[in-house]
Amino acid sequence: MMVKADDMLLFVQVVEEGSFSRVSARYEITLSVVSKRIARLEKALNVQLLYRTTRKLSLTDAGQALYKKAKLAQQALQDAQDVVTGYSDDVRGRMKITMPVVTANLVLSQSLIEFCEQYPGIEVELQVTNRVVDILDEGFDLAIRTANLADSSLVARRLVDSNWVVCAAPQYLQTYGIPAHPDELTRHHCLLYKYEGTKPESWLFRLDGQDTPMAVQGRYRTNTLDTLKHGAMAGFGIAYLPRALIYEELQAGKLVSLLTPFVAKALGIYAIYPKARQPDKKLALMVEHFRQALQRKQQYFA
Structure with missing residues (x-):
C-alpha cells in the first residue's frame, strides 16, 4: 500500500494537537475520517505510530521518528507556499511561537495580540515558558530568547539588550x-x-x-x-x-x-528561527513588530 503524503501531514497535526477530536474540529473533518486515515498510514508503513487511550495519545518510537521527518516535510511545503504568497500583499498562515515569561508578560503577549488584530489571516500558537525548547524537534517557527546565543543552527536577530x-x-x-x-x-x-x-x-x-x-x-x-x-x-x-x-x-x-x-550581567533578547526556514513575509513582519514593541519599552531594559 502506498503512503499518502496527506496522511503524513494529518499525522503531524494529530501529534501537535494531541487529540483526534481537536484535529477533527479544527479542520472540519469527521472524527472517523481522522481515525481511518491514521490507521491507513500505520497499515501502509506496517508499524504502530501512536498509543491511544481514552485520555491521551503518545508516540511509539516509530511515531517519534516519523513525526520529526514529516514535520520537516510540512515546513518545506509551508516554505514553498510562503515564497509564493510573499509576492502578494496578503499575510496569512499559522505560526508556532515560544517566549520566556518575563518578556511575554511585560511586552510581547500583548504585542502578539496586536499583530493578529492587524493581520486577520494569521493564526498563532503561543507557548510561554522559560524552558529552552528544541525549535526543530518541537516544530516552532519562532522563539524569543533572553540569552548569550552560540547555536549556529539558528538564525538570530537581536531585538533589545536586557x-x-x-x-x-x-x-x-x-x-x-x-x-x-x-x-x-x-x-x-x-x-x-x-x-x-x-x-x-x-x-x-x-x-x-x-x-x-x-x-x-x-x-x-x-x-x-x-x-x-x-x-x-x-x-x-x-x-x-x-x-x-x-x-x-x-x-x-x-x-x-x-x-x-x-x-556585569546583560543579555540580548533575540528572535530566532531555524536556518532552514525561509524568512517569509509573516515571519519578517512579526519579528520587526516584536522589535519595535521592545524598543518602545527601552527604558525598562537599559
Missing part, C-alpha cells in the same frame, strides 16, 4: 546594611535563581576590569524570577533580576539598586 540589577527592599537594607562591594555578599542572604536540573547560577560582576562569576549563598532557591522578585520585595534578601522585571518597583523606591559599578 540589563540585570542587584536589588533589595529598603527594609532589608535597614536591618542588614548596604553592601559596598560584591565580596560583602557573603554576609548577606541572597535569593537564588535555579534553572530546572541545574545548580543555582553564580552572579556575574565586573572586578578589576574582568567579568567574574561569584558564588553566592542563600537558603532560598526558585526557578521563577517573579518569585525572586516577591522575595526581595518582602525584605527576605538580595536578588539579581532583569531590570525590566523590577523597573516600576525601582522607580517607586520599593526596591533599591545595589553594587551598580560592579554589575
Whole structure:
C-alpha cells in the first residue's frame, strides 16, 4: 500500500494537537475520517505510530521518528507556499511561537495580540515558558530568547539588550546594611535563581576590569524570577533580576539598586528561527513588530 503524503501531514497535526477530536474540529473533518486515515498510514508503513487511550495519545518510537521527518516535510511545503504568497500583499498562515515569561508578560503577549488584530489571516500558537525548547524537534517557527546565543543552527536577530540589577527592599537594607562591594555578599542572604536540573547560577560582576562569576549563598532557591522578585520585595534578601522585571518597583523606591559599578550581567533578547526556514513575509513582519514593541519599552531594559 502506498503512503499518502496527506496522511503524513494529518499525522503531524494529530501529534501537535494531541487529540483526534481537536484535529477533527479544527479542520472540519469527521472524527472517523481522522481515525481511518491514521490507521491507513500505520497499515501502509506496517508499524504502530501512536498509543491511544481514552485520555491521551503518545508516540511509539516509530511515531517519534516519523513525526520529526514529516514535520520537516510540512515546513518545506509551508516554505514553498510562503515564497509564493510573499509576492502578494496578503499575510496569512499559522505560526508556532515560544517566549520566556518575563518578556511575554511585560511586552510581547500583548504585542502578539496586536499583530493578529492587524493581520486577520494569521493564526498563532503561543507557548510561554522559560524552558529552552528544541525549535526543530518541537516544530516552532519562532522563539524569543533572553540569552548569550552560540547555536549556529539558528538564525538570530537581536531585538533589545536586557540589563540585570542587584536589588533589595529598603527594609532589608535597614536591618542588614548596604553592601559596598560584591565580596560583602557573603554576609548577606541572597535569593537564588535555579534553572530546572541545574545548580543555582553564580552572579556575574565586573572586578578589576574582568567579568567574574561569584558564588553566592542563600537558603532560598526558585526557578521563577517573579518569585525572586516577591522575595526581595518582602525584605527576605538580595536578588539579581532583569531590570525590566523590577523597573516600576525601582522607580517607586520599593526596591533599591545595589553594587551598580560592579554589575556585569546583560543579555540580548533575540528572535530566532531555524536556518532552514525561509524568512517569509509573516515571519519578517512579526519579528520587526516584536522589535519595535521592545524598543518602545527601552527604558525598562537599559
